[in-house]
Amino acid sequence: MGKKAELHYDGEVFDIPVVTGAENENALDISKLREESGLITLDRGFKNTGSTASAITFLNGEQGILRYRGYSIEELASKATFLEVAYLLIFGELPNKEELEKFHNDIIEQSFVNDDVKKIVDAFPGAAHPMGVLSSLTSALTAFNPDDVSLDYTRSKEEMYNPIVKVMGKIPVLIAWAFRKKNGFPLEYSSKTKNLSYVENILQMMFKRPNKDYIQNPVLVNVLNKLLILHADHEQNCSTSTVRIVGSAHAGLFASISAGISALWGPLHGGANQAVLEMFNAIKEDGGDTQKYINKAKDKEDPFRLMGFGHRVYKNYDPRAKIIKEAAHSILETLGIDDPVLDIAKELEKQALKDSYFVERKLYPNVDFYSGVIYRAMGIPSDMYTVMFAL
Ligand code: CMC
Numbered sequence: 001m002g003k004k005a006e007l008h009y010d011g012e013v014f015d016i017p018v019v020t021g022a023e024n025e026n027a028l029d030i031s032k033l034r035e036e037s038g039l040i041t042l043d044r045g046f047k048n049t050g051s052t053a054s055a056i057t058f059l060n061g062e063q064g065i066l067r068y069r070g071y072s073i074e075e076l077a078s079k080a081t082f083l084e085v086a087y088l089l090i091f092g093e094l095p096n097k098e099e100l101e102k103f104h105n106d107i108i109e110q111s112f113v114n115d116d117v118k119k120i121v122d123a124f125p126g127a128a129h130p131m132g133v134l135s136s137l138t139s140a141l142t143a144f145n146p147d148d149v150s151l152d153y154t155r156s157k158e159e160m161y162n163p164i165v166k167v168m169g170k171i172p173v174l175i176a177w178a179f180r181k182k183n184g185f186p187l188e189y190s191s192k193t194k195n196l197s198y199v200e201n202i203l204q205m206m207f208k209r210p211n212k213d214y215i216q217n218p219v220l221v222n223v224l225n226k227l228l229i230l231h232a233d234h235e236q237n238c239s240t241s242t243v244r245i246v247g248s249a250h251a252g253l254f255a256s257i258s259a260g261i262s263a264l265w266g267p268l269h270g271g272a273n274q275a276v277l278e279m280f281n282a283i284k285e286d287g288g289d290t291q292k293y294i295n296k297a298k299d300k301e302d303p304f305r306l307m308g309f310g311h312r313v314y315k316n317y318d319p320r321a322k323i324i325k326e327a328a329h330s331i332l333e334t335l336g337i338d339d340p341v342l343d344i345a346k347e348l349e350k351q352a353l354k355d356s357y358f359v360e361r362k363l364y365p366n367v368d369f370y371s372g373v374i375y376r377a378m379g380i381p382s383d384m385y386t387v388m389f390a391l
Contacts, residue, residue, distance in 0.1 A: 009037060022070075023058050047312070050236065051244065056089055057233045064316035068233060069093075077323050082228040083107075083198045089233050090164060091157075103165070108194060110162075111169030113177075114144040118187045121177050130178040130387045131265040137174045139258035150250035163253045168198075171257075175391050176205035179384055186210055199225045202391070207379070219334045220378055223327050227371060230320040231389050235313075239264040261390050267307070270368075273385040276308035277372035280341040283348075288340075290347045298357045308369030309352060315362035321369055328373040335377055342373050 003018035005028055014037045017029045027050060034040050043049045058067045066073040069088050076085050080094070087095040087103055095103060120140055124133050145166070177187050188208060196204060200216050203224065208214040234240070243260035247253075264270035283293050297306040311318055332339055349365055352358040368389075375385050 007033075007037065007039075009039065012037070019053065021053070021058075022055060023060075025060075046236075046241075051241065052236070054235070055092070057235050059235055059313060061311070061313035061315050064314060064319050066234075066319050073230065073319055074323065077226050077229050080229065081197065081199070082225050082232070085229045085232055086168065104198060105194065106161075106165040107169045107198065109169070110166045111173055113141070113170050113173045117141070117144060117174075118177070121181050121187060124181065126181070126184070128181075130182055130384050131261065131271070131390070133178045133181065134174055134387055134390060135258045135261040135265070137178070138171065138254050138261055141170060141174075141254040142252050145254065150247075150252055167253065167257065172198075172202045172205065172391060175387055176202065178387060179206045179380070182381065182384065197221070199228065219331060223331050223374055223378070226323065226327055227374065227388065228391065230323060230367060231391075237312075238266070238269045264390055265386055270386045270389040272307050272366070272368040273372045273375070273389060274382045276368050277341065277376060277382045277385065279307045280344045280372075283344050284340055288344060290344060290351055294348065294351050294355060297352075298355070306348065306352060306358075306363070308366055309358070310361070310363040311366045314364065314366065317364045318366045320367040321365040324367065324370040324374065325365070328370045328377075331374055331377050337377050339373065339377065341376070345370060345373060 003020070003026070005016045005018055007014040007016055014033070016033065019027045019029050021027065030041055041049075056069065058070075059065060068076060068085065069092055071088070071094075076088075080088075083104060084094055084100060087093075087100065117137060117140060120137060121133070124136075173189070180187055188205070188210070193201075196216075199221050203216065203220060204214045236244070239260040242263035243256045246259040247256035251259075267275045279293070283290060286292070293304070294306070296302045296304040297309075328342060328345075331337075332342060349369070352363065358364075371389075372382065372385050375388060376382070380388065
């Protein structure tokens, strides 16, 4: 007999089973509550509700711990490649050499995007926000992949393999096209060479200029690899939950992911990385008075929030922010860039962390606070940052 809690209501006692997670965290399983007691629960914003049991990611917001399949995020970010981590998240174990090679080859095989999709890219105005472009193009893939599977979780692992490699092959192509369109570069295609790693291929698809070889810069490869690992999974956040809700009605793979991309766009979620960099720039242009903006963030009459600060779950320093902060320092130093926005970021962080408003509310820098500094150093414009998160 497992653990249980009791609900005393209206003279009756109802048993509520307690489910214990992989790290001994406990949850009340209320799935039979209405049937047995006629009661439902109200949890505004799902602050206290899980929609499924999952063995993929563990996070403890109070202690600032994040683990994928039992591995700490710090260890994965320092030792693994993004493709290994993707494999780990999806299949539960790190791949051996052969498994990784097969996974990579299968992704490359599935990276073809119909040429007609380029016509859609061309039809967007130059100023179109790349997140809107990405979500539309992802949705459009449904039309070009009529055999696209529904996200039916009763499918076997074998049946889900093809959609997985399809998504991992095609989405980077769309992202590269959105970036190239924005920069006025011709829409070239993936080199499809097996000599390039997954991340190198993305960089080449994005940055290669017509009639010029693209020389890989190991600093950029390394930092993009890290960023992709840090953004790879985060339990049932807004966008992941959206994909799951849309997919739960067995809508198609690309339709479900397109909905998730739209959810990610919001400035309180993935869109925060763009908002953060724009905030740093605004502070710089306004004379660099960081205290003025800290005061604005504290002022309840002022709608301004310190973007990149605070988190729905982390009530401690976001472990991803720590790694990204170090990476931002290191990339600027290695590339010899002296970016004043990094100083503004550090100053804001320093002031906020000793200010009772932020301390009492447990508001710390989140994953988006320093990531824009890195994307900027890589030559990526700010409205592409959330697209990189989507990647
Ligand atoms: N600046 C100023 N005050 C804040 C901030 C902030 N960034 N974040 C929260 N607060 C205050 C908020 O006003 C409230 O104060 P009070 O108790 O006096 O009413 C208190 O802190 C709790 O805030 P909340 O909105 O109830 O907290 P939440 O857990 O619902 O919201 C959040 C989390 C991420 C939406 C919020 O912290 C925020 O808007 N942050 C800025 C946007 C941001 O950086 N988003 C990226 C999140 S991480 C990347 C991702 O996963 O997508």
